[in-house]
Amino acid sequence: MVTAMPFLLALLCLLSPAASQESKNRVDSLRYYYAGKSEFSEVFPRLQGTGYINDRPFFYYDSTNHKAEPLKxxxxxxxxxNWEKETQFQKERENLFMETLGDILDYYNDNNGFHVLQEAFGCELQNNKSSGAFWKLTYDGRNYLTFNTTISAWVALDPAAQNTQEKWNEYANNAKKYLEEECPDTLRKYLSYNPSSLD
Structure with a gap:
């Protein structure tokens, strides 16, 4: 046992630089994904949204229950x-999302058939500093609209998206502030609550 202790200490010393390097390069993320469809279904909600912390879902919302719920x-x-406040916020997002989908359907005169609008946005922290953010929408699997943080503007990637771009560019500064300030701050807050089962 006397010889085992120095061996364990030496092993610990060898492993500690690797551990510190791993924590040094740590990347955390907060992402949200929404999908809405043009047709009503009794099986699936018209809109579903999920939030992810480090690629693990932490909340869910849909247009059937109209309730933001935390996940294990x-x-x-x-x-x-504050889940009541979050529920109210998600209801407002649902209204904007479905209004946007309606505008696209009108533009393409696509009021018949099944169509899907998807939205994804979020941010990353590397070593607790903001290291990346994104916000994009797709329609029927095609790139539709994306936010460019460098020029602080929405960029249309589809002819119909020019209408949405004009509407949403009125709030471009809000989107930039969310992606570069609010989202990273929210992620830091959420990470401070890190449940032990995630360790």
């Missing part, structure tokens, strides 16, 4: 989110 293990983190 994050539902164990009391005080992390």
């Amino acid at each position: 293990p994050w539902c164990e983190a009391e005080g992390m989110v």
Whole structure:
């Protein structure tokens, strides 16, 4: 046992630089994904949204229940989110999302058939500093609209998106502020509630 202790200490010393390097290059992320469809279905909600922290879902919302709900293990983190306030916010997002889908359907005269609008946005932190953000929409699997943080503007990637671009560019500064300030701050807050089951 006397010889085993120095060996374990030496092993610990060898492993510690690797561990510190791993934490040094740590990347955390907060992402949201929404999908809405043009047709009503009794099986699937017209709109579904999920939030992810480090690629693990932490909340879910849909247009059937109209309720933002925490998912395990994050539902164990009391005080992390005011879920009533989040539900109200998600209802407002649902209205904007479905209005946007309606505008696209009108532009293409696509009021018949099944069509899907998807939205994804979020941010990353590397070593606790903002290292990336994105916001994009796709329609029927085609790139539709994206936010360019460099020029602080929405960029149309599809003819119909020019209408949405004009509407949304009125709030381009809000989108930039969210992606570069609010999203990273929210992620830092959420990480401070890190449930033990994620360790």
